[in-house]
Amino acid sequence: MALKPHRVVVLALPLAIPFELSIPHRIFGRAFSTTGETLYEVTTCTPVPGRVPTQADFDLHVATGPEALETADTVIVPAAYEPSTLFGEGRLPDDLAALFARIRPGARIASICTGSFFLAAAGLLDGRPATTHWAWTDRFQQLFPAVKVDPDVLYVDDGDVLTSAGVAAGIDLCVHLVRRDHGSAVANDTARRSVVPPHRYGGQAQYVLRPVPEIQTATTSAARDWALERLHEPVQLRDLAERELMSVRTFTRRFRAEMGVSPGQWLTQQRVERARQLLESTDRSVDLVARDCGFGTAQSLRQHFQSALGVAPTVYRRTFRTHGSPC
Known part of the structure; x- marks a missing residue:
């Protein structure tokens, strides 16, 4: 029996950023089951059908109105407007509040970049973890003190509400949703079709401009490649440092600067993914x-798997061994 495509509705608001607005279409539109079935149906809607001004030097025409929100399984809210002017009171203007009220109960809601401001202003993030573009996290926290802001991550998955950091982190979020819905095999294939990594390790702290005291040309990529071929073996920090002809201290500092996590955390992430x-x-x-x-024992695997994904390995297998959830 053919799967019913998951309905994704993208909300195009005035002064949207065209690139971010197109991300859900590119990622979800390239997600197929292992038998070639389309897994998602993507629709763009806007408050008033017709011309939608953007932050680029061209406008868009969107034919579908807000009624699409009432049938969405997932609603995606990309960046739009100017956060510093729209949310002076920390709440949605009445017209936007009415728009968000049309989202059906039970729908999953996600934001890209400063689209998280809309979710927070709608009260959807109160008491919950969330993120936004690193350049806006301070303002975001000022406006919405009830939100648990994490300025370092690429995205936050809090179940039925998800937020992502700036621009390309929207790609990470959408690929993550495909993985969550249908498993790694489908997500990896979807990412491959769009020529993007299936998962980026580290967080947006990597992209915050900081003073660099000296020119550094050395990287840790050779050590990472070496470790990926030996995940089933014990991999020591000194072994990684030796691959790059660095001291352990220098290697650890370089590694964290490049990847946003420690070598040990990265190894664990890679092993969980394997x-x-x-x-x-x-x-x-x-x-x-x-x-x-490379976890050694089933108990160790269960502990790390539960910590990373929130489920036991056996539960994960039951969910995804048959190519993923039909949702």
């Missing part, structure tokens, strides 16, 4: 998966 792939694509026991990913 475990996900094996749980989805093989029938190996949890003990064997743990061994092949």
Whole structure:
């Protein structure tokens, strides 16, 4: 029986950024099941059908009105307007509040870049973790003190409400949603079709401009490549540093500057990702998966898997072994 496509509605508001507005179409529109079925139906809507001014030197024509929000499974809110002027009172203007009220109960809602301002002003982020573009996090926290702002991450998944950092982090968020809905195999294929990484490690702290005291040409990429080929083996910090001819201290500093996490955290992330792939694509026991990913024991795998994904390996396998959730 064919899957019913998940309905994604993108909200095009005045002064939208065309690139961010197009991200959901590009990612969800390229997501297919392993048998070639279309997994998502993407529609763009606007408060008043017709001309929508953008922040580029061209405008858009959007034919669908806000009634589309009432049938959405997922609503995506990209950046629009100017956050510093629209939310002076920390709440939505009446017309936008009425617009958000049309989103059906139970729909998943996600924002791209400063689209998170709309979600916060609508009260959807009160008491919840969220992020936005790094350049706006201070203003965001001032306007919405009830929100638990994380300025460093690329996106925050809080179940039915998700927020992403600036611009290209919207790609990360949409690929993450495909992975969450249908598993790593489909997400990796979707990312490959758009020539983007299936997952970027580290956070947006990597992109904040900081003074650089000296020119640094050395990187840690060779050590990372070496480690990825040996995830099933014990990998020590000194081994990684030696691959780059650095001291442990220098290597650790360079690694964190490049990746946004420590070498140990990165290794754990890579091993969890390898475990996900094996749980989805093989029938190996949890003990064997743990061994092949370098966790050593099933107990260690379960602890790291639960910490990273919030579910046990066996539960994850039941969900995604048959190519993902039909949602």
